[in-house]
Amino acid sequence: MAAEHITLRVQRQDRPDAAPRTETFRIPYRPNLNVISCLMEIRRKPATVEGKATTPVAWEQNCLENVCGSCTMLINGRPGQACATLVDRIGRDIELRPLTKFRVVRDLVVDRTPMFEALKKVKAWVPIDGTHDLGPGPVISAEDQAFRYALSQCMTCGCCMEVCPQYNEKSEFLGPAPMAQSYLFLIHPTGRLHETELRHGAMGEGGIHGCGNAQNCVRVCPKNLPLTDAIAGLFRETAVQWLKDLFARR
Numbered sequence: 001m002a003a004e005h006i007t008l009r010v011q012r013q014d015r016p017d018a019a020p021r022t023e024t025f026r027i028p029y030r031p032n033l034n035v036i037s038c039l040m041e042i043r044r045k046p047a048t049v050e051g052k053a054t055t056p057v058a059w060e061q062n063c064l065e066n067v068c069g070s071c072t073m074l075i076n077g078r079p080g081q082a083c084a085t086l087v088d089r090i091g092r093d094i095e096l097r098p099l100t101k102f103r104v105v106r107d108l109v110v111d112r113t114p115m116f117e118a119l120k121k122v123k124a125w126v127p128i129d130g131t132h133d134l135g136p137g138p139v140i141s142a143e144d145q146a147f148r149y150a151l152s153q154c155m156t157c158g159c160c161m162e163v164c165p166q167y168n169e170k171s172e173f174l175g176p177a178p179m180a181q182s183y184l185f186l187i188h189p190t191g192r193l194h195e196t197e198l199r200h201g202a203m204g205e206g207g208i209h210g211c212g213n214a215q216n217c218v219r220v221c222p223k224n225l226p227l228t229d230a231i232a233g234l235f236r237e238t239a240v241q242w243l244k245d246l247f248a249r250r
Contacts, residue, residue: 004028004029004092005026005027005028005029005092006026006027006028006029006033006038006087006092006093006094007024007025007026007049007092007093007094008024008025008026008027008038008039008042008094008095008096009022009023009024009094009095009096010022010023010024010025010042010057010095010096010097010107010108011096011097011098011107011108012057012107013098013104013106013107014106015106016103016104016105016106020104023048023054024048024049024050025042025047025048025049026049027041027042028041029087029092031088032086032088033086033087033088034082034083034084034085034086034087035071035073035075035082035083035085035087035094035096036059036061036064036071036082036083038087038094039057039059039082039096042056042057043056043057057107057108058105058106058107058108058109059071059073059082059107059108059109060108060109061082061083063083064083065083066081066083066084066222067155068155069081069155069156069157069158070157071083072099072157072158072159073096073097073098073099073108074095074096074097074098074099074100074162075090075094075095075096076090076091076094076095077095077097078220079099079157079158079159079162079163079220080159080220080222081157081222082096084222096108098110099158099161099162100162101158101161101162101164101167101168102114102158102161110158112156112158115156115158115161115175115177115178116156118174118175118177118178118206119156119178119181121174121178121201121204121206122174122178122179122181122182122198122201122202122207123182123185123194123197123198123201124178124181124182124184124185125185126185126188126190126191127190127194128190137189138189140189144187147226147229148184148187148188150223150224150225150226151180151181151183151184151225151226151230152184153223153225154177154180154181154223154225155222155223156177157222158177159217159220159221159222160175160176160177160216160217160218160220160221160227161175161176161177162220163216163217163219163220164176164214164216164217165212165214165216166210166211166212166214171206171210172205172206172210173206173207173210173211174206174207174210176211176217176227176231177217177227179202179207179208179211179230179231179234180225180227180230180231180234182198182201182202182208182234183202183230183231183233183234183237184230185198186198186199186202186234186237187233195237195241196241196244199237199238199240199241200241202234202237202238203238203241203242207238208231208234208235208238209238211231211235213228213231215228
């Protein structure tokens with residue numbers, strides 16, 4: 001009986017300014033393999049399906065528990081985490097490519113710095129200095145807790161950015177993930193003390209009004225974040241602030 005195999009077509013790129021190429025690998029099949037396991041098997045003996053020796057494939061990984069988002073890549077054309085994608089679910093003919101909305105560093109490694117810089121731009125945090133005891137926090141309903149907890153699970157993986165038609169090199173839009181995190185901290189009781197600043201952060205260049213409501217983001221989010229609910233909420237908040245600013249100028 002012939003041995004079973006997994007075929008992987010991997011887009012390679014030696015450096016950011018190099019031309020991409022595709023190499024095909026074949027590894028033995030075992031049940032319950034994830035994509036990371038396949039890449040590690042290739043690294044153990046880096047040779048193409050034709051038997052040509054090559055360099056190990058470069059990729060990022062950290063938690064291996066679908067928490068850090070670092071191993072996000074295009075798997076059979078869909079953005080997802082290599083650690084959470086099982087071969088038994090997607091089939092044994094697999095194509096791996098880097099995300100297209102971020103600069104390629106090497107092979108499947110991309111630079112997600114723009115996402116983290118966007119979080120700074122919209123001030124997605126609650127400013128507490130921690131120098132004194134603030135006492136017990138405000139009482140929050142179970143419904144609000146559930147909604148905020150869902151948003152807090154964002155791992156800046158980039159899946160939503162990859163499929164957002166408004167997030168591209170020709171647009172200033174910061175993307176759905178930063179917008180959702182802006183809303184998360186805006187609706188925090190302490191964040192409400194700084195609501196004007198937070199709203200203006202979401203109203204500025206690349207802010208919420210760059211969203212075209214395509215709703216692709218919510219379809220691919222690996223954590224099932226309520227992204228469209230957060231974006232709708234941020235639209236309401238910024239509309240309120242726009243009216244406040246308008247009447248303040250009169």
